[in-house]
Every structure is written in structure tokens, then in C-alpha cells.
Amino acid sequence: MLLRIFLFWLCVFSTAQAADWPVFVSAEWLSANFAQPKVKLIEVSDEVSYEFDGHIPGAVMIGKEYWRQQGDDDVRTHLPLPELQERIRALGISNDDHVVLYYKGKSLNDVQGAFYSYWIFNLLGHDTVSILDGGWHAWLAAHGETTDQATEVTPGDFVVHYRPELEMGVEVMHSLYRDHPVVDGRPHDYWLGLGKFGANIKFGRIPGSLSQPWEDFLKTDAAGLLYADASLPIRVLASYPLAKTELVLLTCFGATGASMVYAYFKAAGFQKLRVDDEGYKRWNLRDYPLDKGPP
Numbered sequence: 001m002l003l004r005i006f007l008f009w010l011c012v013f014s015t016a017q018a019a020d021w022p023v024f025v026s027a028e029w030l031s032a033n034f035a036q037p038k039v040k041l042i043e044v045s046d047e048v049s050y051e052f053d054g055h056i057p058g059a060v061m062i063g064k065e066y067w068r069q070q071g072d073d074d075v076r077t078h079l080p081l082p083e084l085q086e087r088i089r090a091l092g093i094s095n096d097d098h099v100v101l102y103y104k105g106k107s108l109n110d111v112q113g114a115f116y117s118y119w120i121f122n123l124l125g126h127d128t129v130s131i132l133d134g135g136w137h138a139w140l141a142a143h144g145e146t147t148d149q150a151t152e153v154t155p156g157d158f159v160v161h162y163r164p165e166l167e168m169g170v171e172v173m174h175s176l177y178r179d180h181p182v183v184d185g186r187p188h189d190y191w192l193g194l195g196k197f198g199a200n201i202k203f204g205r206i207p208g209s210l211s212q213p214w215e216d217f218l219k220t221d222a223a224g225l226l227y228a229d230a231s232l233p234i235r236v237l238a239s240y241p242l243a244k245t246e247l248v249l250l251t252c253f254g255a256t257g258a259s260m261v262y263a264y265f266k267a268a269g270f271q272k273l274r275v276d277d278e279g280y281k282r283w284n285l286r287d288y289p290l291d292k293g294p295p
């Protein structure tokens with residue numbers, strides 16, 4: 001089985017620069033392929049965990065905020081495209097590399113940071129990117145190789161091929177939300193208006209939006225590590241069977257939770273997804289409409 005996986009990987013890279021890779025890859029696949037020169041690993045955690053808990057050989061480490069900046073209104077959004085390009089190059093990545101993202105799972109920031117990174121690569125035109133299903137939890141369960149040696153990086157020559165159709169700000173969301181389904185990734189109680197993140201300034205949801213909490217995709221192992229399970233269903237589709245060809249707008253407080261929903265919807269075959277990179281804080285700063293309570 002592992003031999004077939006390896007041969008498939010080798011064949012695809014010999015025939016295409018940007019193959020349409022699956023959103024998730026298994027620990028077994030990664031164990032067979034992580035040492036290949038065109039596989040580039042990114043761990044989302046922190047320096048202490050990267051060094052003292054070990055990491056997959058060859059992996060470089062970033063934090064959740066590696067791709068983001070904070071505006072004058074305290075809203076975090078991704079960096080300008082030239083800066084994103086330079087940050088990807090600094091990780092040793094080029095356009096013909098297959099990027100595999102994983103997280104330690106010691107905090108929600110790790111998990112959401114990996115999914116946000118996945119969306120960033122898609123936004124910049126890079127489809128040859130995957131997330132390790134189950135993250136560090138799955139790697140340890142599969143007895144994957146680990147090391148405490150830092151990875152030496154040779155800068156890559158990645159070039160951005162921006163896809164504006166994958167993102168939007170709140171002004172665009174405001175112009176579209178009445179005509180297209182909006183999926184809200186926040187906890188369900190926040191969607192109902194019964195609670196909110198501390199940094200948010202109002203309670204409630206975008207009128208007509210659907211609740212699909214990113215929490216639905218998470219599990220916790222016996223050691224307390226958080227991990228996302230690719231086999232878990234997208235619950236909102238049981239009640240609202242959205243068409244995979246229609247435009248679906250994704251939001252949350254920021255974009256990191258919406259990026260989790262983005263990855264699961266993409267894995268399910270949805271073709272037109274736009275992530276709101278500004279989120280509810282800026283929506284509320286604009287005093288745009290909100291609903292509360294049961295729909």
C-alpha cells in the first residue's frame with residue numbers, strides 16, 4: 001500500500017506542477033513521503049514545543065500570526081501579497097513544492113493557524129498543499145519519526161498567483177449576504193447571540209446566516225492534544241443541503257475559524273468559497289445589521 005502511495009506521488013510530480021491535491025493527507029502517507037525533496041513541512045506551534053517536544057524531520061515552525069497584521073481598528077487580516085510571498089520563500093518553499101501543514105494541538109491557536117495557512121496558500125494560487133489529518137496526535141499514534149534538530153532552510157522562489165475570488169472583506173460580504181448562503185464558523189451560542197468573544201463589540205449574527213461551528217471538527221486525545229478529524233461530518237449540510245456549485249460565503253470572528261470551515265467544505269467538493277478575512281469585529285464596527293435568537 002505504501003509503495004502504491006509513493007509511486008502515485010512520484011507520478012503526479014513528474015507530470016504536473018500544481019496537482020489538485022487532497023485537503024487532508026494521512027499520517028501513513030506522510031510517513032512514506034516526508035523525506036521527499038519536494039515535500040515541505042510546516043508545523044504550527046511555538047518555539048518551545050518545536051524544540052522540546054520534537055517535530056517531524058524537515059519541518060519548519062511558524063505561529064498562528066505569521067501571515068497576519070493588525071489594523072488601526074485592531075482587526076487582524078493577512079499581510080500584503082508581497083510580504084506573504086517573502087514569508088513563504090523564507091520557509092524554503094517554491095511553486096513546485098507540495099506543502100504539508102500540521103499542528104501540535106496544545107492550543108486552539110495551533111489548529112486554527114494550520115487551517116488559516118492552508119487557506120493562505122490557496123489564496124496565493126498554490127493548490128499543492130495539504131493538512132495532516134489529526135495533526136501531531138495522528139503522527140505520534142502512527143509512530144512517526146521525530147527530531148529535536150532545527151531544520152536548515154534554503155530560501156525558495158515562490159511566486160504569488162493571487163485568487164481574489166477566495167476572499168472578501170465586510171463591505172463585499174455586506175453586498176452579497178442577502179443573495180448567497182453565509183456560513184458562520186463561531187460557536188453556536190455566539191451565533192444565537194447568547195455569547196461573544198471578548199474582543200467583539202456586539203452580540204448576534206449576520207441575518208440569514210447558517211451555523212457551522214468549527215468546534216464540530218475537533219477532538220481531544222488522552223494527552224489533552226486538540227486535533228481535527230477529517231472524517232467528521234459538516235453538520236449544517238444535514239439541514240441545509242447547499243449546492244456544491246453555488247457561491248458560499250464563510251465568516252467567523254476573524255478568518256481562522258472560517259478557514260477550518262473552508263477546508264472541510266473544499267474537501268466535500270464545494271467549488272466556490274469565499275472567506276471573510278475581516279470578520280465580525282469589523283462588521284460590527286461598520287454597524288452592519290445583526291440578528292439574535294433562534295432563526
